[in-house]
Amino acid sequence: MTITVNRRPVEHVEGETVGDLLKRMKYSFPLVVVKIDGRVIAKSAFSSTPIEDGSSVDVIHLTSGG
Amino acid sequence: MALARAGVGRLVVVDFDNVEESNLNRQYYFLDQVGRPKLECLRENIERAVRGCQIDMVDMKLERGSMFRPFGDVDVVVEALDRASTKAAFIEEVMLRLPEKPIVAASGVAGIGASERIVYSRYGKLHLIEDPEARSSDDDVLLAPKVCLFAHYQANVVLEILLEVNG
Incomplete structure (x- = not known):
């Protein structure tokens, strides 16, 4: 029962959503792009998208400036 | 500017802003362009630097739902x-x-x-x-x-x- 978050193994929690995972990982940074197994998850779907066991999650943090 | 100098033939540039003096510490504009639209100024600057780069200017503010267009x-x-x-x-x-x-x-x-x-x-x-x-x-x-x-x-x-x- 393991998922991968930013290439590190993390315990899988049944029924956990993207939003829950971000909280559990203490990713409080407001500006992120999330991909699960290469698929982009819209921010509006964070609280309704469950994370399946074995998923590979990328949480890409973005800092402003340019 | 780097892409134009490297020979990229067409750039689609999207912006809605004017050049401000506070941009000049990092962006490719000049003092005499302050107050003018960035799109127009960027095209002018690229055309002063190189030949043959087509610049399509899109004057729009990026807003959710249409920014990919x-x-x-x-x-x-x-x-x-x-x-x-x-x-x-x-x-x-x-x-x-x-x-x-x-x-x-x-x-x-x-x-x-x-x-x-x-x-x-x-x-x-x-x-x-x-x-x-x-x-x-x-x-x-x-x-x-x-x-x-x-x-x-x-x-x-x-x-x-x-x-x-x-x-």
């Missing part, structure tokens, strides 16, 4: 936004709406020094040039050296993609 027929999308909230929304929207389109983005361009922290990460079609330890520009300075390092790193990745070296 100008980029339907380009080979590569370059994210060059300043506010991080727009940046995240733009990247998300381009990847969702134009899933086959490579996008080259930058994160963490504020500050001085720490050039060696800049890394290139690839997440599928997203090519991200980032300083993972940089603070937000909201509490740090934006200056030409680091901003241009990122911009030119982005341009270099764009060339690789265009030439399908790293496609």
Whole structure:
């Protein structure tokens, strides 16, 4: 029962959503792009998208400036 | 400017802003252009530098739901936004709406020094040039050296993609 978050193994929690995972990982940074197994998850779907066991999650943090 | 100098034949540039004096510490404009539209000034500056680069100017403010539209027929999308909230929304929207389109983005361009922290990460079609330890520009300075390092790193990745070296 393991998922991968930013290439590190993390315990899988049944029924956990993207939003829950971000909280559990203490990713409080407001500006992120999330991909699960290469698929982009819209921010509006964070609280309704469950994370399946074995998923590979990328949480890409973005800092402003340019 | 780097892409035009490198011989890229067509640029689609999207902006709605005028040149401000506060841009001149990092962006490719001149004192006598302050107050004028950035699109017009950028075209003028590129045309003074090189021949043969077609510049399509799109005067629009990027807003959720329509920001991917100008980029339907380009080979590569370059994210060059300043506010991080727009940046995240733009990247998300381009990847969702134009899933086959490579996008080259930058994160963490504020500050001085720490050039060696800049890394290139690839997440599928997203090519991200980032300083993972940089603070937000909201509490740090934006200056030409680091901003241009990122911009030119982005341009270099764009060339690789265009030439399908790293496609």
